Amino acid sequence: MNKKLLTPDYIFESSWEVCNKVGGIYTVLSTRAKTLQEKFEDKIIFIGPDFWKEKESPYFREEPSLFAEWQWEAKEQGLKVRVGRWTVPGEPIAVLVDFTPYFEKKNEIYTWLWENYRVDSLHAYGDYDEASMFSYAAGLVVESFYHHSLSSKQKVVYHANEWMCGLGALYIKNKLPQIATVFTTHATSIGRSIAGNQKPLYDYLFAYNGDQMAEELNMQSKHSIEKQTAWHVDCFTTVSDITANECKELLDKPVDVVLPNGFDNSFVPKAASFTKKRKAARQKMLQVANALLGENLDDETIIVSTSGRYEFRNKGIDVFVEAMNRLLRDRDLKKKVLAFIVVPGWVGEPRKDLQERLESGKSYDTPLEVPQVTHWLHNMGHDSVLNMMKYYDMHNRHEDNVKVVFLPDYLDGRDGIMNLTYYDVVLGNDLCIYPSYYEPWGYTPLEAVAFKVPCITTDLAGFGLWANKEFGHEGQLQDGVRVIHRTDYNYSEVADYIKDTVAEFSTMSKTEVDACRKAAETLSKKALWKEFIKYYYEAYDIALKKVVARS
Template sequence: MEKKMLFPDYIFESSWEVCNKVGGIYTVLSTRAKTLTDIIRDRLIFIGPDCWGEKQSPYFRPDSSLLENWEKKANAEGLKVKVGRWDIPGKPIAVLVDFKPYFDKKNEIYTSLWEKYQVDSLHAYGDYDEASMFSYAAGLVVENLYYYLNLAPQKVIYHANEWMTGLGMLYVKDKLPKVGTIWTTHATSIGRSIAGNNKPLYDYLWCYNGDQMAEELNIQSKHSIEKQTAFNADAFTTVSDITATECHELIGKPVDVVLPNGFENDFVPKGATFTKKRKEARKKILRLANCLVGREFGDDTLIVGTSGRYEFRNKGIDVFTEAMNRLLRDDRLEKQVIALIEVPAWVGSPREDLKERYLSGKTFDTPLEFPMVTHWLNDMSHDNVIDMMKYLNMWNRKEDKVVVIFIPCYLNGDDGIINTPYYDVIIGKDLSVYPSYYEPWGYTPLESVAFKVPCITTDLAGFGVWANTIKGAYSEIEDGVKTIHRTDYNYSEVVDVIKDTIVKFSKMSEAQVKKARANADKLSKKALWNEFIGYYRKAYDIALTKANKR
């Protein structure tokens, strides 16, 4: 008879990105929350850092009716917390904890960690201390609530995300042995560092020694907390098969379960609203290009784009720029192309000359000076995108078939030029390109296909591998996702495949494009959380089974 899987009565989950929008982990947690709250309601409690002090977090709604007596008690005892709800679908309970008071006992905390788990905090620098003190405070919150709510008879899970929460997970493991612990690494520090330092990661993966590389790349402390958390978690998990291989080779422990990143598509407009928003987005992008370049762009202009964190090599921004340069010189391209690079850089201010043009409502036939960037940067002479465009002599000339526009700010609806949120821009694209070199999962391509925008990615991104798995072969642009085989050394080949795919897409009939868009939409629905939550059930069962044995 099949064993019934254990499911928690309570889940505590912590991350630096709870009520704190920094990157992809925010998307993972905030979109998964509704699926879990539908199952266990207010017995899901998120713990995040109080980075806001006296100010109000835009993602957090205080609610004094929740855990009211505990909040008062904890604050009276010196554990400074705010209790409320995370302002996302599902509205889960969130506890924000002030971690600054623990800096005073930092050395004592690190000594205890060394004695119990041999975690090396000696070489710590940068964000290590801040993350560790938050992690410790999160562990105190779990311990405090565990006793306050009398959870000893219940099945309880503590789920920690990324190295930043490792210290707290080890604290919970030590103090609350009945709690099942799960740790998810969304990318290994050492893998990201090898890739970011232009070293070949994949061909040599099995030759690298994680400890030795951590020393060479000066990230011993982050690697050490990752390694010990991985070995001590009841369930060690990651987000894709690619990162699972990386964990095995660089951390030295195979993962227990792969937890692929799903999402909820409730932010995608439907029907007539979708059509209207797509038209509006295209109009804004075509207008932006006219104001910069001084040329009119017709409705049949192909709008392509890339976006994400500004990791020039890891995210393949270098490959995208090179592909646009080669596309510029490809005689087979019959359509005009506007290529957007939407990555937040060290932005200074919106360009006043561009703003004036954009708001005037007029059409222009002369370019602005420097017609490739929407905002001035604090250091215009040291920026990877601008440097590469200059090197390749890409100046968005009036006669160029391909125009590249760098939007170097967060598209939060308040950028000072187009003042449009990211999702209201992506909907206007025809094609998106994410040629990642290092991408454990990849939300940007998933968001793209959810908006029916076919995309090009690589098999070094978890999402690209997943798309191939769904098809049972390499996915093509007609399927909604084109997955390119990428290695440490085939940069130029990848550039050409992107260029050729865009040329091919530009020649597709209206019916073919419609089909590719429908397939993109169909694929995105296979990645909804109700499809992926089963992997979490498996992780909960593993962790609770181990906790029971203790």
């Protein structure tokens, strides 16, 4: 590595998803923690929201002796913090802060934000206030810690993730200009909103005006904090080339450096344990499906799945259902297919009738009613997945060679039906399918290949673009990742490509499948954090050099 890079003595990193498992950013931070902890040993401090008043967080272990003197002083200053370890590989230090006391000062905080940075908080709604108060509290934590434990001789970086942490970054920039600020947007709020509102994002990207679109889509406040943070921090970053383009067009600010998302493969079980876990996962997935469908699907069945957030169009869940519907009539399909949609919906409870069948250990030859879903939902009549399946008359009939099962709960090992963690379920798949329309990076395909599961994704996902770059051509099934070209308008072709790829997979010999799995694993090794962390060091360097120039 270039010797001239400035290296921080301390890094503070804040995110709504520190010790709080909500989405992809949790994976970014929790898998990267080990690599940073190895280099900066306890000089990397994560700051997250403290939600865990009544019950203990499953992701955090409090250690009152850590920074005991500072903790005492912080409490004297009225800061409600808990210090401990984030229970992920590397076990870095985490500070959880209670942000609720700041709601009563909300208006004066927003006034300060407007006067100093022209951030429009007038149109705030939903999670804007909550995120902003947390972000403000995170800024106060760093300010307090800095004055108590650090000095101007030390090189300090404050790294804020997403618009939710923008306010804290601006606060630090204003009050402690000797701290270098880095801001990462993982997806522009306005880009995601354009895509989620069924508007064509890519063909018109050059013509969209971010401020104007924010007004049209009622996103002024989130867009405003994101844009002003991007403009004012020392180093502005995002996670892929595709989102870098979005930032340039919608925030009118090119990024300083792209920080691609890596993976830490300590999550992947080793040889003998891997085979055992894969076998157990497949067995469980088939058992659940057979009990629900009244079938006898055996281990020759091809198990495929899609997963991620419940963004029906953005994550390509609509195309997945469409492709499975077309596959039903595909003459080239040589094996039965069991397709899972593993996307958290508005879950009511696990199905009692399904639980009873699973507990009985018997086999059944009649399906349960609504044999498309494993958990009852609060909004069965308005659920997008179930409605699309109903529209296409996809009822998992006995004669259908493709069965689609919606598993709408978080897989934490305690969902009441599958009772396996998400990674254990990924392990059991033959093929994973993520046909995203809007996907700044795409952890789901990266996780799949790390577990040796070949996958299908698109070149509208940052990961898909990166894979194409690595291959030097458009990824094919034999490369371990099939990258489908996706545009604003080729939904139907994408569905056909998926259908054809699954049919092609069903004709492959064991040797060909094994080669495919090996290729997937090989690609995943190129996306480990040890390969990608250098971009972070570059971002820290850019930010620290700005501080030097300022002082």
